Amino acid sequence: MARFSFSRWLGILIKEFIQLRRDRLTFGMIVGIPIIQLMLFGFAINSDPKHLPTAVVMADPGPFSRAWVAAMRNSDYFTIVGSVDERQATALLDRSEVQFVVTFPPGFNRDLVRGKPPTLLVEADATDPMATGGAISVLNKLGAEVFAADLPGLQPPASQLVDLRIHRRYNPEGVTAYNIVPGLMGVILTMTMVLMTGLAMTRERERGTFENLLATPATPLEVMTGKIVPYILIGLIQVTLILLAARWIFDVPMHGNLLLLYGVVLVFICANLTLGITFSSIARNQLQAMQMTFFFFLPSMLLSGFMFPFRGMPEWAQTIGNVLPLTHFLILVRGILLKGNDMNMLWTQIWPILAFMAGILTIGLKTFRRTLD
Amino acid sequence: MDELVIDVTGLNKHFGDKHVVRDLGLQVRKGEIYGFLGPNGSGKTTSIRMLCGLLTPDSGSGTCLGLDVLKDSAAIKRQVGYMTQKFSLWDDLSIVENLDFVARMFGMPDRREAVDRAIDELGLGGRRKQLAGTLSGGWKQRLALASCLLHRPRLLLLDEPTAGVDPKARRDFWEEIHRLSAAGITILVSTHYMDEAERCHRLAYIAYGNLLASGTADEVVANCRLNTWEIAGDGIHGLAERLRQLPGVDLVASFGTALHVSGTDAARLAASLEAMQKETGLAVTPVAPSLEDAFIHLMQHTADPLGS
Numbered sequence: 001m002a003r004f005s006f007s008r009w010l011g012i013l014i015k016e017f018i019q020l021r022r023d024r025l026t027f028g029m030i031v032g033i034p035i036i037q038l039m040l041f042g043f044a045i046n047s048d049p050k051h052l053p054t055a056v057v058m059a060d061p062g063p064f065s066r067a068w069v070a071a072m073r074n075s076d077y078f079t080i081v082g083s084v085d086e087r088q089a090t091a092l093l094d095r096s097e098v099q100f101v102v103t104f105p106p107g108f109n110r111d112l113v114r115g116k117p118p119t120l121l122v123e124a125d126a127t128d129p130m131a132t133g134g135a136i137s138v139l140n141k142l143g144a145e146v147f148a149a150d151l152p153g154l155q156p157p158a159s160q161l162v163d164l165r166i167h168r169r170y171n172p173e174g175v176t177a178y179n180i181v182p183g184l185m186g187v188i189l190t191m192t193m194v195l196m197t198g199l200a201m202t203r204e205r206e207r208g209t210f211e212n213l214l215a216t217p218a219t220p221l222e223v224m225t226g227k228i229v230p231y232i233l234i235g236l237i238q239v240t241l242i243l244l245a246a247r248w249i250f251d252v253p254m255h256g257n258l259l260l261l262y263g264v265v266l267v268f269i270c271a272n273l274t275l276g277i278t279f280s281s282i283a284r285n286q287l288q289a290m291q292m293t294f295f296f297f298l299p300s301m302l303l304s305g306f307m308f309p310f311r312g313m314p315e316w317a318q319t320i321g322n323v324l325p326l327t328h329f330l331i332l333v334r335g336i337l338l339k340g341n342d343m344n345m346l347w348t349q350i351w352p353i354l355a356f357m358a359g360i361l362t363i364g365l366k367t368f369r370r371t372l373d
Numbered sequence: 374m375d376e377l378v379i380d381v382t383g384l385n386k387h388f389g390d391k392h393v394v395r396d397l398g399l400q401v402r403k404g405e406i407y408g409f410l411g412p413n414g415s416g417k418t419t420s421i422r423m424l425c426g427l428l429t430p431d432s433g434s435g436t437c438l439g440l441d442v443l444k445d446s447a448a449i450k451r452q453v454g455y456m457t458q459k460f461s462l463w464d465d466l467s468i469v470e471n472l473d474f475v476a477r478m479f480g481m482p483d484r485r486e487a488v489d490r491a492i493d494e495l496g497l498g499g500r501r502k503q504l505a506g507t508l509s510g511g512w513k514q515r516l517a518l519a520s521c522l523l524h525r526p527r528l529l530l531l532d533e534p535t536a537g538v539d540p541k542a543r544r545d546f547w548e549e550i551h552r553l554s555a556a557g558i559t560i561l562v563s564t565h566y567m568d569e570a571e572r573c574h575r576l577a578y579i580a581y582g583n584l585l586a587s588g589t590a591d592e593v594v595a596n597c598r599l600n601t602w603e604i605a606g607d608g609i610h611g612l613a614e615r616l617r618q619l620p621g622v623d624l625v626a627s628f629g630t631a632l633h634v635s636g637t638d639a640a641r642l643a644a645s646l647e648a649m650q651k652e653t654g655l656a657v658t659p660v661a662p663s664l665e666d667a668f669i670h671l672m673q674h675t676a677d678p679l680g681s
Contacts, residue, residue, distance in 0.1 A: 209463055212461040212475075215455040217478065
């Protein structure tokens with residue numbers, strides 16, 4: 001066993017630092033990633049979301065119902081988006097445009113004054129149980145605050161003045177797996193699709209086989225599509241496996257049309273493959289392609305509503321989240337599986353994915369190197 | 374009278390602010406073996422890539438197999454076999470899978486027969502399912518050649534095909550090249566080896582983007598107008614440095630037990646060597662300059678614009 005040489009060890013250390021500095025992208029990532037992630041996730045992530053969009057179905061306007069709505073708004077947990085009728089309210093919930101619908105029944109104010117507790121129906125979109133927890137616990141305490149001032153000296157305690165009925169729609173038992181398992185489908189697809197295609201092209205370039213490929217009459221379109229299609233098939237197999245597991249192991253309900261789900265999956269896969277191909281035409285080697293993938297993957301996990309409630313994030317973070325295909329895919333998959341959404345309801349979430357794809361494709365085609373120039 | 378397979382003039386290529394190939398003109402006749410020589414980084418690979426449509430020249434014009442090098446790169450690719458400097462077949466495909474893939478890329482109608490014939494000619498019948506990555510250097514080179522001959526190209530572009538290959542394999546390779554040339558295939562081959570250069574029908578020497586000399590080996594040597602003397606004897610050790618300082622000496626090259634001293638100014642060189650002979654008593658005899666003398670002379674007279 002040779003003696004440990006400090007100067008040899010130092011030589012290796014210095015060489016490693018020099019190489020690290022040469023690889024600009026890696027160096028940038030080492031410095032940039034922690035800063036960006038700290039800023040992004042430190043400020044963006046909030047597991048106790050407030051300002052949740054809430055629709056009101058008001059069958060009995062009056063001082064007490066108005067006071068109740070005002071109290072909800074003041075609690076900071078609810079943002080009242082407007083008054084609607086019952087049918088509209090259901091549609092808003094189905095399309096994930098509101099988190100809550102509060103229905104004041106006819107005679108709400110009268111019954112309250114007479115000491116006969118009126119029923120107040122609160123429907124919550126419980127596809128993500130984490131998103132609604134805080135708000136619901138606030139609702140339970142609201143009665144006392146609202147009526148203590150207006151109706152002093154009440155006989156029954158204020159908390160029993162109103163018969164508060166909370167319906168956890170789509171996921172009445174608050175099973176986390178109902179939310180996570182469909183979500184994982186999007187996460188796994190993002191990971192494998194972007195990474196696999198990213199590596200597929202850079203691998204050819206790194207090994208020098210790309211030159212051989214370019215020397216044949218193969219056209220860029222043939223090369224690109226020929227390399228993509230196998231991964232589309234892989235993606236579809238992954239989705240099938242996850243769906244089988246969701247059905248037979250996790251008992252996730254499947255209310256919607258599975259064919260429609262596969263259609264949505266295909267759009268999502270294509271968006272991710274486009275991104276992967278674009279990464280691979282920018283990256284000079286496999287390592288860089290891998291780093292770019294992770295750079296994209298982390299915000300996809302954290303800002304899309306997969307791990308933390310989307311509505312808990314500040315507006316700027318939601319804006320970033322809305323660019324990511326995964327954000328929309330999560331709403332789509334949960335919409336189809338848990339809510340039984342049909343095509344008409346999905347369109348609002350599909351076009352942002354298509355827009356993302358078009359944007360990335362434009363960058364990709366500009367950077368794709370047809371020759372070795 | 375001879376049909377020109379490659380006929381280009383004024384080809385230029387820049388990478389960023391580096392002028393890699395400068396006004397390259399090249400005429401290669403049908404069926405000849407054309408050697409392409411020059412120091413590392415002189416633009417040989419770039420030139421070859423421009424000829425087969427992998428790179429687009431910044432300016433210039435000309436034809437390759439009668440097709441426009443700027444506009445018809447797709448058609449050129451179909452008739453050219455290009456062997457890259459580095460082994461660029463797929464390591465994780467077997468021999469037969471590699472050949473089959475290449476045959477498909479060229480859309481060959483009789484794909485199976487062509488692949489089988491290529492494997493038989495290689496003598497690799499028993500190892501057709503072996504992964505290409507596990508082959509030795511010599512076999513990789515033979516497989517690469519077989520793969521670029523598969524679509525029966527009329528022109529072969531070989532970029533340093535024998536780098537890292539043992540002498541026996543190199544000799545076999547060149548026999549094969551001459552067989553192909555006899556069959557009417559035109560071959561442009563870049564190399565660093567002098568013995569290989571001498572096996573070519575004609576040569577071009579390129580340094581730092583400029584074409585410095587071209588013609589047969591004898592013409593290239595003659596055009597340098599070098600006068601070469603050989604100094605032999607026991608005292609030559611350590612003499613080279615002194616010789617370089619003498620007037621008229623442009624070049625001193627060591628050849629084992631002898632030194633080759635060359636210069637373009639015959640009279641001054643002779644005078645210097647005569648004085649040297651009187652002083653040391655070594656045998657000094659005039660010899661014909663070799664191709665290597667000529668190339669080293671050419672190399673010394675073109676300063677590396679990227680170097681010092």
